[in-house]
Amino acid sequence: TYVANILIAVNPYREIKDLYSPSTINKYNGRSLGELPPHVYAIADKAIRDMRVLKSSQSIIVSGESGAGKTESTKYLLKYLCYSSNDSSGPIEQKILDANPILEAFGNAKTTRNNNSSRFGKFIEVHYDGKSQVVGGYISHYLLEKSRICT
Numbered sequence: 001t002y003v004a005n006i007l008i009a010v011n012p013y014r015e016i017k018d019l020y021s022p023s024t025i026n027k028y029n030g031r032s033l034g035e036l037p038p039h040v041y042a043i044a045d046k047a048i049r050d051m052r053v054l055k056s057s058q059s060i061i062v063s064g065e066s067g068a069g070k071t072e073s074t075k076y077l078l079k080y081l082c083y084s085s086n087d088s089s090g091p092i093e094q095k096i097l098d099a100n101p102i103l104e105a106f107g108n109a110k111t112t113r114n115n116n117s118s119r120f121g122k123f124i125e126v127h128y129d130g131k132s133q134v135v136g137g138y139i140s141h142y143l144l145e146k147s148r149i150c151t
Ligand SMILES: Nc1ncnc2c1ncn2[C@@H]1O[C@H](COP(=O)(O)OP(=O)(O)OP(=O)(O)O)[C@@H](O)[C@H]1O
Pocket: 011, 012, 013, 014, 015, 016, 064, 065, 066, 067, 068, 069, 070, 071, 072, 073, 114, 115, 116, 117, 118, 119
């Protein structure tokens, strides 16, 4: 559900058919917040539209307790941000998406609350040109749980 333009998402702990499919990306493309059922794609679309209209950078903050689904939601947000302008992802978009498994391999760990818990914070930037095409990205990492590092 929404509280104003904040999306409250509950982790379903199972795959919901078609919830994040390419056809759902197309469905949310260009639609105002609230027009369709609440969705992370609607938040991503609003960020893109506000960036175009206001000509300024937009931020999406994903917060919640461990296991709430922040990492998964962030991946879907990124997927939307990378796909919606193009219908398919070019080499830059693909590199941004492909960076995730590498970062997870080094920075995630199994905990009692989450089998794939991120043990570091991420600030992910997606850079667009004047035509709203993705031209770059940057992932800053911080607060790595160093006590888990063995070598
Ligand atoms: N939208 C979703 N659909 C299906 N399963 C999900 C979804 N979101 C999360 N999950 C499941 O819940 C698990 C935990 O989610 P996730 O790692 O995103 O939590 P988190 O909030 O990032 O936790 P942490 O703070 O520990 O990193 C995932 O590995 C996945 O199995």
